[in-house]
Amino acid sequence: MSVPQLRIAHEIVGNAVVVHVAGEIDMANAPVIKAHLDRACHRAHPPQTVVADLTEVVFLGSAGLSVLLEVDEACRGRRTPLWVVATTPGVVRPLRVTGMxxxxxxxxxxxxxxxxA
Known part of the structure; x- marks a missing residue:
């Protein structure tokens, strides 16, 4: 079984700065994803929203959960809310189990x- 290659793309959709992520979010690539989400947070200006689109993520590890919390805090400080879009069991389950x-x-x-938004 091969590991899905990480893919990240940015776009503006309506009043939202969207970061699309595909693949796995683990300890190895969490810093890369954090950098992309931080960039989106700094690019957005109130009342814009930052969206982490994780609909193509198959695995979300503890490092990825930490990234989401850190970016959420940074976005709140800038008054640009962070939304996480999640549909796959590999993302929804860790979010639910941890209460995030x-x-x-x-x-x-x-x-x-x-x-x-």
Whole structure:
């Protein structure tokens, strides 16, 4: 079984700065993903929203969970909310098990976030 290659892309959708991530988020690549999300956070200006689109992520490890918390805090400090879009079991389950789905703003579709942003 091969490990999905990490892919990251940025785009502006409506009033949201979106970072699309595909592959796995683990200890090895968490710093790269954090750098991309930090860049989006600094690029967004209130009332814009930052969105971490993780719909193509198959694994979210503890390092990735930490990144999401750190970026959420940074975005809150800039008054640009962070939304996490998650649909795969490899992302939804860790968010639920750790209770982070109660701490972070989590949605099941990019469209639902963009419509409210």
């Amino acid at each position: 789905d109660q701490v972070l703003k989590v949605a099941d579709s990019l469209d639902s976030v963009v419509q409210t």
